[in-house]
Amino acid sequence: MSTKTLHTLDFSILQQCMHCGMCLPTCPTYQETKLEMHSPRGRIALMRAIAEDRLELTETFHEEMNYCLGCLACETACPAGVDYNQLLEVSRFEAEKKVATKKPFRSLIRKGLLGVLFSRQWLLRLVGRGLWIYQKLKLQEMVRKSGVLNLLPKLLKEWEKKTPTVQVPFSCDRMAVLEKPKTPSRYKVGMLTGCVQDILFADVNRDTVDVLLHNGCEVYTPPTQGCCGSLQIHNGEAKWSEYLASRLIQEFENQSLDAIITNSAGCGSHLKNLHSLFEKESESYVKAKAFSSKVKDIHEWLVEIGYKEPDLSKENQTKFTYHDACHLCHGQKITQQPRELLKSIQDHEYCELKDSQVCCGSAGIYNLIQPETAGIMGAHKLENIFKTGAQVVVTSNPGCMMHLKSLSQESQVKLEWKHSVSMLAEAYRRSS
Amino acid sequence: MDLIALQKSLREPLLLGIEDLLAYSYDGTAGIEPQKPLFVAFPTSAEELSLLLEWAQTYRVAVIPRGSGTGLSGGTVPIANSFVLCSSKMNRILEFDPENLTILVEPGVTTVEIAQKAESVGLFYPPDPGSMKISTIGGNVANNSGGLRGLKYGVTKDYVMGFEIVLAGGNRVWFGNKCVKDVAGYSIKDFFVGSEGTLGVFSKILLRLVPKPKSKKTLLAVYSSMEQAAKTVSQIVAYPILPCTLEFLDRTTIQCVEAYAKVGLPQNAEAVLLMETDGHPAVVAEEAQIMEEIARKSGAVSVTIAKDEQEALRLASARRSAFASLARVAPTTILEDITVPRSRLAEMVAVIQKVAVDYQVRIGTFGHMGDGNLHPTFLTNEKNHEEMKRVEKAMEVIFEQAIALGGTITGEHGVGTAKKAFLEKGVGTGAYGMMKSLKNLWDPQNILNPGKIFS
Ligand SMILES: Cc1cc2nc3c(=O)[nH]c(=O)nc-3n(C[C@H](O)[C@H](O)[C@H](O)COP(=O)(O)OP(=O)(O)OC[C@H]3O[C@@H](n4cnc5c(N)ncnc54)[C@H](O)[C@@H]3O)c2cc1C
Ligand code: SF4
Numbered sequence: 001m002s003t004k005t006l007h008t009l010d011f012s013i014l015q016q017c018m019h020c021g022m023c024l025p026t027c028p029t030y031q032e033t034k035l036e037m038h039s040p041r042g043r044i045a046l047m048r049a050i051a052e053d054r055l056e057l058t059e060t061f062h063e064e065m066n067y068c069l070g071c072l073a074c075e076t077a078c079p080a081g082v083d084y085n086q087l088l089e090v091s092r093f094e095a096e097k098k099v100a101t102k103k104p105f106r107s108l109i110r111k112g113l114l115g116v117l118f119s120r121q122w123l124l125r126l127v128g129r130g131l132w133i134y135q136k137l138k139l140q141e142m143v144r145k146s147g148v149l150n151l152l153p154k155l156l157k158e159w160e161k162k163t164p165t166v167q168v169p170f171s172c173d174r175m176a177v178l179e180k181p182k183t184p185s186r187y188k189v190g191m192l193t194g195c196v197q198d199i200l201f202a203d204v205n206r207d208t209v210d211v212l213l214h215n216g217c218e219v220y221t222p223p224t225q226g227c228c229g230s231l232q233i234h235n236g237e238a239k240w241s242e243y244l245a246s247r248l249i250q251e252f253e254n255q256s257l258d259a260i261i262t263n264s265a266g267c268g269s270h271l272k273n274l275h276s277l278f279e280k281e282s283e284s285y286v287k288a289k290a291f292s293s294k295v296k297d298i299h300e301w302l303v304e305i306g307y308k309e310p311d312l313s314k315e316n317q318t319k320f321t322y323h324d325a326c327h328l329c330h331g332q333k334i335t336q337q338p339r340e341l342l343k344s345i346q347d348h349e350y351c352e353l354k355d356s357q358v359c360c361g362s363a364g365i366y367n368l369i370q371p372e373t374a375g376i377m378g379a380h381k382l383e384n385i386f387k388t389g390a391q392v393v394v395t396s397n398p399g400c401m402m403h404l405k406s407l408s409q410e411s412q413v414k415l416e417w418k419h420s421v422s423m424l425a426e427a428y429r430r431s432s
Numbered sequence: 433m434d435l436i437a438l439q440k441s442l443r444e445p446l447l448l449g450i451e452d453l454l455a456y457s458y459d460g461t462a463g464i465e466p467q468k469p470l471f472v473a474f475p476t477s478a479e480e481l482s483l484l485l486e487w488a489q490t491y492r493v494a495v496i497p498r499g500s501g502t503g504l505s506g507g508t509v510p511i512a513n514s515f516v517l518c519s520s521k522m523n524r525i526l527e528f529d530p531e532n533l534t535i536l537v538e539p540g541v542t543t544v545e546i547a548q549k550a551e552s553v554g555l556f557y558p559p560d561p562g563s564m565k566i567s568t569i570g571g572n573v574a575n576n577s578g579g580l581r582g583l584k585y586g587v588t589k590d591y592v593m594g595f596e597i598v599l600a601g602g603n604r605v606w607f608g609n610k611c612v613k614d615v616a617g618y619s620i621k622d623f624f625v626g627s628e629g630t631l632g633v634f635s636k637i638l639l640r641l642v643p644k645p646k647s648k649k650t651l652l653a654v655y656s657s658m659e660q661a662a663k664t665v666s667q668i669v670a671y672p673i674l675p676c677t678l679e680f681l682d683r684t685t686i687q688c689v690e691a692y693a694k695v696g697l698p699q700n701a702e703a704v705l706l707m708e709t710d711g712h713p714a715v716v717a718e719e720a721q722i723m724e725e726i727a728r729k730s731g732a733v734s735v736t737i738a739k740d741e742q743e744a745l746r747l748a749s750a751r752r753s754a755f756a757s758l759a760r761v762a763p764t765t766i767l768e769d770i771t772v773p774r775s776r777l778a779e780m781v782a783v784i785q786k787v788a789v790d791y792q793v794r795i796g797t798f799g800h801m802g803d804g805n806l807h808p809t810f811l812t813n814e815k816n817h818e819e820m821k822r823v824e825k826a827m828e829v830i831f832e833q834a835i836a837l838g839g840t841i842t843g844e845h846g847v848g849t850a851k852k853a854f855l856e857k858g859v860g861t862g863a864y865g866m867m868k869s870l871k872n873l874w875d876p877q878n879i880l881n882p883g884k885i886f887s
């Protein structure tokens with residue numbers, strides 16, 4: 001991957017786009033602007049023009065690649081099966097390399113967040129603990145009130161508002177390396193704790209393990225695992241991504257696992273394709289392929305093995321709705337399984353969300369680098385959520401949850417945000 | 433008025449950057465060299481549209497009208513010294529009048545928005561091109577687009593009651609009105625429907641709506657020969673029943689659909705026919721029974737009538753996934769479009785299959801059996817020049833055969849640049865000459881979409 005460019009990429013991947021335009025109506029950036037360059041077809045045309053030497057890799061191209069959300073709604077709509085994800089990854093990587101941006105915030109995210117922080121779980125945990133103390137001691141409020149923030153540049157200030165609430169203890173302290181179900185084990189699975197999930201939503205990881213145990217799975221959770229590298233690859237940092245992938249594969253090697261479970265849509269979408277990072281037929285490729293073939297999204301796995309329905313009587317305690325994370329519905333085509341699981345929770349009332357498969361604007365670190373568009377899209381999403389009248393919103397990606405939660409704080413309606421697995425874990429607890 | 437002055441009188445910025453120009457250098461047509469325009473303009477009103485056409489005439493710059501660029505005959509691909517006039521920012525529904533069963537829209541409104549608006553009060557806008565989620569009504573009218581319901585409901589032109597059109601030089605003219613009956617003067621309106629942006633640019637379009645049929649039944653029949661499917665269709669029509677949909681897939685298409693969508697069609701089937709009848713529930717139920725019987729008597733291996741909405745969707749998915757299944761097979765997909773009289777359709781399919789063997793090319797054919805419109809779809813690779821030569825040869829033979837069977841070189845995609853070499857042969861020298869003289873009359877300086885339709 002780190003050697004692939006638009007010139008060396010298999011040309012048939014670009015050629016597969018027959019410029020029919022069927023992807024345009026599902027693309028959020030096209031819908032917002034009605035400009036062809038901001039559509040999947042337009043972006044692919046630019047990539048192809050670069051590959052055919054009709055266009056140089058310009059600053060505008062670089063910006064365009066970052067304006068794309070990477071939500072992959074275009075892949076779902078495309079009749080020709082264009083591998084847009086791969087095209088975008090290669091383009092971002094090449095653009096990042098060639099057009100070193102001079103904007104200070106961009107390099108801050110890249111080097112700081114992606115390169116250093118997300119790549120070293122111990123450091124992320126350390127920062128996490130610092131953040132937790134900062135929040136617990138109400139320092140956050142004091143700092144916000146003191147006006148110190150006014151000294152920071154505007155964008156950094158926006159970010160400070162977005163710092164999510166940290167959950168201590170983190171995953172590693174919440175579960176044992178090997179946990180066995182009370183009933184005889186039907187399967188042995190590996191558990192991916194993720195980088196963001198590990199710190200900000202550690203309870204979701206605990207809930208995932210509980211749900212797996214409840215369904216007869218023995219769960220192996222290596223404590224030292226870190227980030228899977230999906231954020232890096234989606235932002236053009238291929239080298240980091242390769243390094244992180246190799247490390248992760250090692251953690252799960254030689255465990256004879258039936259599956260490796262993830263509860264984060266973004267990680268799953270990336271990990272199922274891990275082999276594409278490496279040179280075909282290389283040793284790393286073969287290892288990655290073996291790993292990828294075992295990766296299962298938690299919803300997918302539960303439906304596949306035949307999950308236990310929570311034993312609850314029909315009531316309508318609270319109304320809840322489900323937002324499809326892009327990397328689950330478009331990236332992995334998983335839409336039915338979460339709904340099936342959620343509908344089995346009989347004591348709450350499930351309702352569908354209009355346009356639930358349209359991106360909320362979170363999209364990896366998109367909400368940090370394109371706050372304006374991300375805000376508009378989040379507002380559309382919230383509007384539809386409010387219309388359902390649901391009190392609880394369920395989704396399966398930490399990014400979506402953080403982004404929407406932070407946006408919804410400004411509104412009057414109070415919403416509760418939950419991971420679908422937590423919803424199910426709680427249902428099991430109520431039923432037993 | 434130079435470009436800067438022009439910009440000052442427009443609300444939306446003109447696009448001039450190379451990346452933007454590249455993004456307007458193609459449409460949905462395969463195998464056409466992309467060509468950058470000088471700039472792209474987005475009028476937001478009929479007044480701005482008129483101003484742009486006046487400017488074009490004065491400075492002798494060609495105008496390429498464009499909707500969403502899903503056209504399949506190269507109609508919106510720019511030429512040298514031209515600018516693209518894109519309607520995507522003229523996308524308002526101006527008036528919805530259920531009492532007169534009409535809707536007045538700007539040209540950039542998508543087909544699906546019109547269909548949904550009609551449906552919201554129990555009305556129906558029948559033309560449903562496969563691209564309707566994104567195609568614009570301006571593009572539909574300019575190409576006189578069809579869809580799956582042609583046999584019973586006709587095509588776009590049957591729903592156009594009137595429009596405002598901006599002519600070369602910027603004059604705005606209204607044709608038509610909300611009256612069902614109107615014989616005041618020549619019916620010039622019909623000249624413009626299907627004119628592919630070569631006679632004027634639509635700025636407002638008035639459409640006719642009809643009541644929505646109350647119910648629908650879906651059937652799927654599988655055959656071991658195309659003749660059996662064709663026989664089914666001719667006997668249904670002769671009965672007489674007028675189904676709203678009669679769609680077929682040939683052997684290659686069936687195999688591709690099974691490989692991709694796995695809808696459960698037998699691999700050795702030679703033809704699949706999707707049939708739908710709509711209208712009053714009692715009539716529909718009776719018609720579905722008769723259609724099933726006719727299909728069986730004609731030799732169908734199996735016939736399924738959908739019990740409910742869900743099964744109907746499942747049956748229809750065989751046809752709906754046809755294009756997507758074919759498009760995945762090879763890097764380049766060329767979707768062709770010919771029409772023959774309904775009674776010659778099976779013959780035409782056989783011709784196409786023979787041509788595929790003779791020229792060693794892969795062609796999957798599907799289409800609208802009710803109205804004789806076929807889409808032979810070439811699965812190839814534009815980078816393989818030797819194969820592309822054979823594809824071109826095969827196409828020529830197919831066009832010639834279609835004409836020989838009393839058919840036409842395009843049923844709904846239009847002539848554009850892709851078929852202009854065949855037009856004179858297709859329509860005859862007399863008709864061709866008349867068309868050309870009309871173009872000269874309305875657009876003497878050849879400003880509007882030059883190089884399209886005519887060689
Ligand atoms: C997947 C797919 C399926 C399709 N299925 C069908 C089908 O079932 N039936 C069918 O008939 N077609 C079909 N098409 C072809 C195409 O979608 C139609 O021709 C459609 O009407 C084009 O609309 P558009 O807005 O994309 O127009 P464009 O492609 O932008 O333009 C088409 C032509 O109209 C002219 N034009 C556009 N706007 C105006 C205006 N305001 N005034 C004057 N001229 C204008 C252009 O100059 C051009 O010549 C399909 C295409 C695709 C890619
Ligand atoms: S990934 Fe999303 S934003 Fe990007 S081109 Fe595809 S649909 Fe549009």
Ligand code: SF4
Binds near residue numbers: 016024077078079081
């Ligand atoms: S739908 Fe697929 S083939 Fe069509 S323009 Fe979009 S990416 Fe290209």
